[in-house]
Amino acid sequence: MKNRSGRRARRKRRKKRGETGHVTLSHEASFMDLRRWLKQKGFSSKGLIPASFTDTGRGLMATQPIEANDLVISLPEKCLLTTSKVLESYLGEYIKRWKPPVSPLIALCSFLIAERYRGDTAEWSPYIKVLPTSYTCPVYFSKEITDLLPMDVRKKAETQKEQFEELYSTSLPFFLSLQPIFTHPVEVVFTQDAVRWAWCSVNTRTVYMEHARSDFLSREKNVFALAPYLDLLNHCPEVQVQAGFNELSRCYEIRSVPGCKKFQQAFICYGPHDNQRLLLEYGFVASGNPHSVVYVDLDTLKLCLNDADKQLQQKLLFLDDNDFLRNLTFGIDGPSWRLMTALRLLSMKPEQYSCWKSVLLGAPVSHDREDWCILKAQILCQYLSDDNSKALLRIAQLKHGADGAQLKQLCLVESLRREERVILDRSKQVLQNILPQPSS
Known part of the structure; x- marks a missing residue:
């Protein structure tokens, strides 16, 4: 006999089994453009599609089973936004002649802001358009909300704010040197809010990837790589993955140790971080985090x-x-x-x-x-x-x-x-x- 239970009954059964609802985002213009753009660079995403989940928000859903130790995603080097690509861009000549050299972080932040300003004509526009317009990191918090944090993370959040403000003020002369690129005054383009957005974009979405030291950048460690599409993968503290840049395939690869079932959200693990660190660095909290104290x-x-x-x-x-x-x-x-x-x-x-x-x-x-x-x-x-x-x-x-x-x-x-x-x-x-x- 055919089961004639309605949508509400199906939702109840899913809730009882611990499943979460989702809505696919593949049909949205911004994600269609992103996938088309990445395909031109050699990346195919048939096994994972963007979706909105009730518990985590945007993420990636597996359209087919991912077996244990299978590749979750393999993103070609062409798709990675690194300081090397920034130095090769229209910003490169300004960065190369600036003394003292700017940091790798400021180089990437400057490029993100410039590309956002250029709009549809920007090479990285399909990626810029799917980035969040703002973040929930404490650097965005007012003092009233910061004061509601536990003491230990509150002090760290206050220090983080001070460090960002110092970074912004010391980088202003460099930003002003970029005026020939823009038709609007640089002060209007590189506002503190714009730099905060770019700073959070890099800090929350970058993957760890070591790069050779450049004579045109400061001696700060250069381990940043923005990874379009891959950065839609959400964090789960209990998931085990193997991640890193494969020198042979020239791709940034992520393998899932336990695998993932069809139509479930594919997760990665950012590390054994407690909730205070997750909030401070990424702007979210993991429910039932076993590492929290x-x-x-x-x-x-x-x-x-x-x-x-x-x-x-x-x-x-x-x-x-x-x-x-x-x-x-x-x-x-x-x-x-x-x-x-x-x-x-x-x-x-x-x-x-x-x-x-x-x-x-x-x-x-x-x-x-x-x-x-x-x-x-x-x-x-x-x-x-x-x-x-x-x-x-x-x-x-x-x-x-x-x-x-x-x-x-x-x-x-x-x-x-x-x-x-x-x-x-x-x-x-x-x-x-x-x-x-x-x-x-």
């Missing part, structure tokens, strides 16, 4: 310490000298070994100082000091949990009346905070289980 910065650590401890500064200096004031974290399994080791050293009494080195190697101090460490870890976890709750409440308030860009940013920070809340709740349970019970 909650960081304890120095200021938060000091909240559970006794200022009356005359040896506190000496202990902190010792931890710093031994690189034990970084990467102190809580995970789904509770406080990390590094965090507990730091707390053990901070708990020590003067008569126990002779054991400092053995404690750094993982040795316990004493029963009463171990209990002290567990209690302090619980205090830290509760403080971070309270901070998390306050941030989520503030995000809910700001979402009312927020415009499109702000709403995307707030939802992203909210996702990060919700993922961290799960970790903190699990850590609290772990600590509660090992907390010393009061005697009857």
Whole structure:
């Protein structure tokens, strides 16, 4: 008997099986132009087509099964946008005569902005047109939204903003030298917003590819290569891939270790990054990321310490000298070994100082000091949990009346905070289980 269940029933079945819906984008003019343009350069994409997925947004869907260790994609060198191609372009003569030499990053950013300005006449126009018009990286965040981030990533985001602004201001003289290329004033073309767009395009979408050093570029490491179509592949932390430039085929190749089923989204892995790093570098958060942790910065650590401890500064200096004031974290399994080791050293009494080195190697101090460490870890976890709750409440308030860009940013920070809340709740349970019970 034929199954006559409707669309709603099919959706329910897919949801129950954990499948996500998708809408193909192959028919859209921009993607048709991109695929036609890449075909002229020797790339065929029959096995993967662009689609919009309910959980990840734009991505690539497999139109046929990808077996284990099969090639997911093989992009010819002609399709890769590198500094070599920029130096060969109309920008090349300006870059080559500029002193001191510009960085590989600025060379690529300048080319992206120039090609976007040239519109349909630009060689790389089919690629430029499918790039996002803006990004959700923290460099786009207002101070109000940046302040909602956890302390550790907030400081990194503020530093990133400062570095970008310095990069922009120091690159302005070079941008002004490009005036002969444009009919409009350079100040109108190379605005801070335009450079931020190009900077995020390179940082979030480039693949790692080492290049020979050029005398016309600064000595900064040149490992950038923008890979049209390939950069539509989304990240999944649990997927294993082999990626790199094949010197024999002269293609950038990605192989899937587990393979991929027909009509499912093909994923790659950007690396074993936690959600804070994914947000900072790529502008997204991975749900259920097994690499995610909650960081304890120095200021938060000091909240559970006794200022009356005359040896506190000496202990902190010792931890710093031994690189034990970084990467102190809580995970789904509770406080990390590094965090507990730091707390053990901070708990020590003067008569126990002779054991400092053995404690750094993982040795316990004493029963009463171990209990002290567990209690302090619980205090830290509760403080971070309270901070998390306050941030989520503030995000809910700001979402009312927020415009499109702000709403995307707030939802992203909210996702990060919700993922961290799960970790903190699990850590609290772990600590509660090992907390010393009061005697009857």
